[in-house]
Amino acid sequence: MNFQLTQEQQDIQQRAANFAAEYVAPYAAEWDRDETFPADAIKACAEHGLTGLTVPKEKGGHGASSISYALAIMELAKACSSTAVTVAVSSMVAETISHYGTQEQIDKYIPKILSGEYIAGSFALSEPGAGSDAGALNTKVQFEGDDVIINGEKCWISSGTHAGVFVVWTRTGEGEGTRGITTYLVEPEDEGFHIGRKEDKMGLRASTTVSLQFEDCRVPQSRKMGESGRGFRIAMTALDGGRIGVASQALGIAMRAIEETHTYLKRTQDTLNGEQRQWLAEMTSKASAAKLLILRAAWLKDQKRPFSEKAAMAKAYSTEIANEICQRAVALLGEAGCNEETAVERLFRDCKVTTIYEGTSEVQRIVISRSILRD
Ligand SMILES: Cc1cc2nc3c(=O)[nH]c(=O)nc-3n(C[C@H](O)[C@H](O)[C@H](O)COP(=O)(O)OP(=O)(O)OC[C@H]3O[C@@H](n4cnc5c(N)ncnc54)[C@H](O)[C@@H]3O)c2cc1C
Structure with missing residues (x-):
C-alpha cells in the first residue's frame, strides 16, 4: 500500500491545475450564465496535452495512468464542470477508439481528438426509451453494398454541437437484446445525419447536450468499430x-x-x-x-x-x-x-x-x- 503519487501523477495534476487557473476558472461563471460552449478553452486543453490522457503511446496517445486522468478531471471540475465533462467524454471516446478501432480508424481519429483539431468527440448510446436500459436501443442499420444506412434517434448526447466524431451504437440484429448491437463511427458531415435540439439544462450550461437524428444516414462499412453484434460490450x-x-x-x-x-x-x-x-x-x-x-x-x-x-x-x-x-x-x-x-x-x-x-x-x-x- 502506497499513498504517494508518482512524479508523473503530480506533474499532470499540477499541469491541469495551472491550465484551469489560467484558461477556465476566470470565465466559468460567464460561460454558465451565457450558455457559451468554451470551444477555445477545450481546444487549448488538448494543446496542453490534457485530452485523451490514457490513450497508449503506441496508439498515438500520452500513455498516462488512469490515476493521472482522474486527478486532471478533478482539477478541471473545480474550475468548470462543463469543461471537465467535455474533456472527459472526448477522452472516453479516444480511449475507446484506441482500444477497439482498426489501425485506419486510430490513425484518422486519435490525432484529431488529442490535438484539439476536433473540439470534441461524442458518445451516442442513449435513445428515447433506452437510457438505463441501453440494451433496448433501436437505431437500425441496413446494409447496402459497401455502406450501411442508419435510421433512428439518439438523445442527450454531450458535446454533439462540436464533435468531430460520434461513436454510435446501432441495432444490427445478430442476436436478441444486448447481443445484436454494433458500433459505428459517424462524422458530422455524413449524409442523412442531423444534429437536433439543444437541451436547456439546469446545470452544465456551458456543455451542449443534443439529440441526433439519423435519416437514411449513409456511412461506409469501414467505419464499423469492433465486431458485429458485440457493441454492447x-x-x-x-x-x-x-x-x-x-x-x-x-x-x-x-x-x-x-x-x-x-x-x-x-x-x-x-x-x-x-x-x-x-x-x-x-x-x-x-x-x-x-x-x-x-x-x-x-x-x-x-x-x-x-x-x-x-x-x-x-x-x-x-x-x-x-x-x-x-x-x-x-x-x-x-x-x-x-x-x-x-x-x-x-x-x-x-x-x-x-x-x-x-x-x-x-x-x-x-x-x-x-x-x-x-x-
Ligand atoms: C446532461 C446529460 C448528459 C448526457 N450525456 C450523454 C451522452 O453523452 N451520451 C449518452 O449516450 N447519454 C447521455 N446522457 C443520458 C444518460 O446517460 C441517461 O439520462 C441515463 O442513462 C439515465 O437514463 P434515463 O434518463 O432514460 O432515465 P431512466 O432510465 O428512465 O431512469 C429513470 C429512473 O429510474 C431508475 N431506474 C431505471 N432502471 C432501473 C432499474 N432496473 N432498477 C432501479 N432503478 C432503475 C433510474 O435510476 C432513474 O432514477 C446524458 C444525460 C444528461 C442528463
Whole structure:
C-alpha cells in the first residue's frame, strides 16, 4: 500500500491545475450564465496535452495512468464542470477508439481528438426509451453494398454541437437484446445525419447536450468499430472507465464547494461556530473517502485488473456525497449560496447530473450487487 503519487501523477495534476487557473476558472461563471460552449478553452486543453490522457503511446496517445486522468478531471471540475465533462467524454471516446478501432480508424481519429483539431468527440448510446436500459436501443442499420444506412434517434448526447466524431451504437440484429448491437463511427458531415435540439439544462450550461437524428444516414462499412453484434460490450467497457471520470468530476465540484464555503465563512466571520466546524469536518471527510474510492478504481484499471465494481462504487458514492456537500454548502452560506456572489450556486446545479449520466446511482448499485453476489 502506497499513498504517494508518482512524479508523473503530480506533474499532470499540477499541469491541469495551472491550465484551469489560467484558461477556465476566470470565465466559468460567464460561460454558465451565457450558455457559451468554451470551444477555445477545450481546444487549448488538448494543446496542453490534457485530452485523451490514457490513450497508449503506441496508439498515438500520452500513455498516462488512469490515476493521472482522474486527478486532471478533478482539477478541471473545480474550475468548470462543463469543461471537465467535455474533456472527459472526448477522452472516453479516444480511449475507446484506441482500444477497439482498426489501425485506419486510430490513425484518422486519435490525432484529431488529442490535438484539439476536433473540439470534441461524442458518445451516442442513449435513445428515447433506452437510457438505463441501453440494451433496448433501436437505431437500425441496413446494409447496402459497401455502406450501411442508419435510421433512428439518439438523445442527450454531450458535446454533439462540436464533435468531430460520434461513436454510435446501432441495432444490427445478430442476436436478441444486448447481443445484436454494433458500433459505428459517424462524422458530422455524413449524409442523412442531423444534429437536433439543444437541451436547456439546469446545470452544465456551458456543455451542449443534443439529440441526433439519423435519416437514411449513409456511412461506409469501414467505419464499423469492433465486431458485429458485440457493441454492447464495448459500451459497457467504455462506461466502466467513464465512471471514474464522472466520479472525479463530482469530487472536483465537491472540493470546490468546500473551498468556497471555507473561504466565505472565514471572510465574513471572526470565528466559525461549533456547528459550522462540524459540517466542514464532515464534508471534508466524505470528500476524502470519495477520493480513495476513485483512486482505487483508477489504480485497478491501470493494473489491468477487474475494476467495474470498484468504479461503480466510486461513481455512486462520489456523486451522491458531492450533491450532499453542495447542498450543505448552500445551507452554510445562506443567501450567498443562492446567487453569483460565490460559485456555490453553480456547483449545486452542476452537481445533480453526475448521479444520472453514465449510469444512475441505482444502475451503479445493480452493477455492485451483481458483482458481490457472484463472489
Ligand atoms: C446532461 C446529460 C448528459 C448526457 N450525456 C450523454 C451522452 O453523452 N451520451 C449518452 O449516450 N447519454 C447521455 N446522457 C443520458 C444518460 O446517460 C441517461 O439520462 C441515463 O442513462 C439515465 O437514463 P434515463 O434518463 O432514460 O432515465 P431512466 O432510465 O428512465 O431512469 C429513470 C429512473 O429510474 C431508475 N431506474 C431505471 N432502471 C432501473 C432499474 N432496473 N432498477 C432501479 N432503478 C432503475 C433510474 O435510476 C432513474 O432514477 C446524458 C444525460 C444528461 C442528463
